[in-house]
Every structure is written in structure tokens, then in C-alpha cells.
Amino acid sequence: MTEVSKSSKGPASTEGPIVFVVEDDVSVRRSLSNLLQSVGLKVELFGSASEMLESQLPDVTSCLVLDVRLPGLSGLDFQTELAKANIQIPIIFMTGHGDIPMTVRAMKGGAVDFLTKPFREQEMLDAVLAAIERDRKRREADKILGDLQARFEALSSREREILAGVSSGLMNKQIAAKLGLAEITVKIHRGHIMKKMGAKSLADLVKRAEALGISNVRP
Structure with missing residues (x-):
């Protein structure tokens, strides 16, 4: 039930964003699509959560407009399923029967907004x-992190x-003593590390190490 497949249609940057709409009411679906x-957005429509789960989704910038009350899997349960599958698509909930616990659950689950029907068109567009x-x-940050991870793995x-020693604040001579190396050897290695990590300065190198979660790792 948690398996949502994504098609490989090339880099996300070559395609415009897509809004996925899951709503069982045909008239509401059509209205949202129009x-x-x-405003120039691409739209893909589904009548239920299971229908979307069975579809191949393009891996592009996107968001999900999701009705809370759906046949079969509810909107809130679908949000949980997507989170379990590590599908980080921003969700905008809509409902004609909202209440505080429902809203709190949706927002705690990371929803962007929770709109009560009937909502103003501008409210939906803004959301x-x-x-x-x-x-x-998020995709931009993931791409940067992925590039950093690839650079790190090349070390x-x-x-x-x-x-690890540099990012922990150790000086070359301290790293050399810990690893049983000559200080000049550490300096040479550090130069190679700077180049491989694409760092322009020591501060930049430390920042990149922190992004990878290795700032507190000691050799």
C-alpha cells in the first residue's frame, strides 16, 4: 500500500512543477484543475488515494492537494503512508468537515495548509x-547534499x-600526533581534501563536513 513509483523522465529542472489532486468529487476535481x-500549473487528478498509489509519478517539483474524506484510505492515513515510504511531497488538505484534532494531526504531519470548504480560490493558489x-x-538542498556525499565518498x-580531525577543530600537528603521521603529510592530505570536497576555505570545508553530519567525529 505504501509503494508509490516514480518514473524517470529526466532531471527535475527540465520539467515544470505538477500539482497532484486527490478528490473523490468529480465537480470539485474539475474545478480545481481549471x-x-x-495560472499555468500542470495538474494530475485522482479519485482516491489508492489510485494515486498505483500510478507512476514523475520525479519533479510537486505538491499534493488532498481531500481528508476519501473512499478507502483517508487523506490523513494517506499522509501517514507517504511519510512511511519517505515520500516528502508537501500536502495541502481540504475538507468540508474540519475539526481541531484533524487539523492538528495534519499540520503535525507536515502539511503546508488545511483549507475548509468552501475556500476562496486565492487561498488555494497561495497554498x-x-x-x-x-x-x-527541499530538492535543491537534497541535490547539494547528494553532491557533497559523493565528494566525501571519493575521499x-x-x-x-x-x-574528521579538521572538522573537530584539531590543528595539523594534533591530527598528525593522533594518526602517527608527519605534520607535512597531514598538510598535503588536507590540500587534497579541500580540492576533492570543492571547499574554498577551511571554514567552507568545516561547513561542508557539518552538512554531512561529521563535524563531531574524531579520528
Whole structure:
């Protein structure tokens, strides 16, 4: 039930954002589609959560407009299923029967907004644009982190040990003493590390190490 497949249609940057709409009411679906397309957004429509689960979704910047009350899997349970599958799509909930516990659960689950029907068109557009921007920034951050991870994995085991020492605030001579190396050897390795990690300065190198979660690792 948690398996949502994504198609490989090329880099996300080559395609515009998509708004996925899961709503069992045909008239509401059509109305939302017309509204979102009127501002140039691509839209994919589904009548239930299971219908979306069975679809191949393009791996592009996107958001999900999700009705709370659906046949089969409810909107809130679908949010939980997506989280379990580590699918980090921003969600905008809509419902004609909202209550405080429902809203709290949705927002704690990371929802961007919770709109009560009937909502103003501008409210929906504002929420969708905010959600798309959130997803764009997340994808950008993931890409940067992925690049850093690839650079880190290209380091030798010795270079990783030295990077851990540098990011822990140790001086070259301290790292050399801990690893049983000559200080000049540590300096040479550090130069290679800077180049491989794409760091412009020591501060930049430490910042990149922190992004990878290795700032407190000691050799």
C-alpha cells in the first residue's frame, strides 16, 4: 500500500512543477484543475488515494492537494503512508468537515495548509505556490547534499580521518600526533581534501563536513 513509483523522465529542472489532486468529487476535481491550470500549473487528478498509489509519478517539483474524506484510505492515513515510504511531497488538505484534532494531526504531519470548504480560490493558489516553493527548496538542498556525499565518498580512508580531525577543530600537528603521521603529510592530505570536497576555505570545508553530519567525529 505504501509503494508509490516514480518514473524517470529526466532531471527535475527540465520539467515544470505538477500539482497532484486527490478528490473523490468529480465537480470539485474539475474545478480545481481549471483553477490551477489557469495560472499555468500542470495538474494530475485522482479519485482516491489508492489510485494515486498505483500510478507512476514523475520525479519533479510537486505538491499534493488532498481531500481528508476519501473512499478507502483517508487523506490523513494517506499522509501517514507517504511519510512511511519517505515520500516528502508537501500536502495541502481540504475538507468540508474540519475539526481541531484533524487539523492538528495534519499540520503535525507536515502539511503546508488545511483549507475548509468552501475556500476562496486565492487561498488555494497561495497554498499551492507555497507548497511548490517548499518542495523546490527541499530538492535543491537534497541535490547539494547528494553532491557533497559523493565528494566525501571519493575521499580515501586516511583523508576521511583527517577531515574528521579538521572538522573537530584539531590543528595539523594534533591530527598528525593522533594518526602517527608527519605534520607535512597531514598538510598535503588536507590540500587534497579541500580540492576533492570543492571547499574554498577551511571554514567552507568545516561547513561542508557539518552538512554531512561529521563535524563531531574524531579520528
